[in-house]
Amino acid sequence: MSQETRTMATPLVRGMGSFFKNCRCTRQNRCAHPYVVRYRDGTGRQREETGFTTQQDALDRLTKVYNEKRRTPERQAASQREIGRHRFGPYAASWLARQRHYTSGSVRTVNQVLKSQVLPVLESRRVNTFTSTVIDDFIMSMEERSVGLGAQQNAYDTLKKILLDAYRRGGIAEDPFVGVVSPEYIPRKITIPTLDEIRALKEEGSEELRLVIDLMHGCGLRNGEAYAANLERLVADDVYRITEQIDGRTRRTARLKHRKPGEFRESPLPATVRDSVLTFAENKGVEENGYLIRTQRSLHWGHSTMQYQWWSARKKAGITRKLNPYSLRHFFASNCLSKGVPITDVAEWMGHSNINMTFRIYRHLMPASVGRAARLLNEGL
The missing domain is CATH 1.10.150.130 (Tyrosine recombinase, N-terminal domain)
Structure with missing residues (x-):
């Protein structure tokens, strides 16, 4: 903006800022151009805002900013500037x-x-x-x-x-995301294993792999949560409580994803999965602290163990589709949604922190809602 097009800024109380117009009109108090205010925010950064119709609007904005700064203790303001x-x-x-x-x-x-x-x-x-x-x-x-x-x-x-x-925390005066359009990620089409493929994998896999498969496709557990399979987590005949996971790299117990220490979630426990857990415990034994799955070196499972056993079982079963262990979670979600289970419940059981993620990935698995709604409404009419 050239100097000729900017009017002299009107100074106010020290620290309050100033206001002016960016126009060449001779009678600016009557022209339609908006006022601009200039001030320093709580972090000390100079700012300008425009769009104020009258002098009073501009003064009101400057007064509000000035009072907010005065109400902020100096120590807090210094911390925000830092x-x-x-x-x-x-x-x-x-x-x-x-x-x-x-x-x-x-x-x-x-x-x-x-x-x-x-x-x-x-x-x-x-x-x-x-x-x-x-x-x-x-x-x-x-x-x-x-x-x-x-x-x-x-x-x-x-x-x-x-x-x-x-x-x-006050380090940025204005929300920098206002008006920003975020990248829109549309997930690739997910691959859901068939029940025959799951049965074939279990038939060719070890007892440990069979238990992991059952917990993932039957209860919706993540890989690391299935590695932490524990007999004590059967808190009811039809409820499995998920309290921890095994870090796939360190092979040590860790808190759940999106949960604070000590928090847990619960998932439905189908009778077939419960029988699988109890049968494994009977055949392989249970550690003193209730854990079920261990390697030959008495370590918790890790991602490398899972990958080796998964690909070995897939090869023996003759499965050529690009299935990976996470596909078992997709099977769980698909099974729930196809049976009319609310997607809000599915999100909770799967441990999603935001239901938008569940919608993004699994919305297309839900029964055709418009047509289904039309039939239900017609019945009511």
């Missing part, structure tokens, strides 16, 4: 260290997303300089690098968690 001056890289590291509810697997995943997608672009940027334009540019940079939509969504979600944390 947060805002951090570079994104160190702030992201400190944020991740504060996520005590994250499992070790989740920490590894977030670190991988940061290192591969976010930090190469944003590591040196100061936290208080993030705006919606910066976020949009970051998304565009991923598109230019032909980053897959799934990776884009993960990077965006991780960045959003970190920056909204900084925003809540």
Whole structure:
């Protein structure tokens, strides 16, 4: 904006800011152009806002900002300014260290997303300089690098968690995600094993693999949760309580994904799965603490053990489709939804932190809701 098109800013009380118009009109108090306000926010960064119809509107906005700053204790304001001056890289590291509810697997995943997608672009940027334009540019940079939509969504979600944390703590004055359109990840078509394929895998697999398969396709457990199979978790004839998982790399017990230490969830326990657990316990024995599955070296199962046994059983069974252990969870979801179980319940049993994830992945498995609704409504009419 050239100097000729900007009117003299009207100064107010020290620290309050000023207002002006960006126009050449001779009688600006009567022209239709909006007023612009300029002020420094709580982090000390100079800001401008436009769109104020009258002087009073501009004054009201400046007064509100000024009063908010006056109500903020100096120590708190200094802390907010300090947060805002951090570079994104160190702030992201400190944020991740504060996520005590994250499992070790989740920490590894977030670190991988940061290192591969976010930090190469944003590591040196100061936290208080993030705006919606910066976020949009970051998304565009991923598109230019032909980053897959799934990776884009993960990077965006991780960045959003970190920056909204900084925003809540006062390091960023305005929500930088207002107006930003996030990458839309549409999951690939999932592969659901047939019941015959599951039976063939169980027929060719070890007793341990058969138990893992039953817990995953019958109760919806994740791999690591099935590795932690425990006789004490049969809290009722038809309920299995999931309290922990086995970290696939360290082979040690860990808290559940999306749960705080000590939290648990419960899943329906079909009679066939209950019989499978009890039969395994009778044949193989139970450890003093109730655990069932161990390797020959008396270790918990890990991902390498599962992968070897899974591919071996798949080869022996002659299964050529690209099934992986996670396909068993898809079978559980499909089985529930095809029987009319509400998707909200399915999300809870599977341990999803956000039902939107369940909808994104499994919405197409639900019975045709419009046609079904029409038939039900017709019956009522």
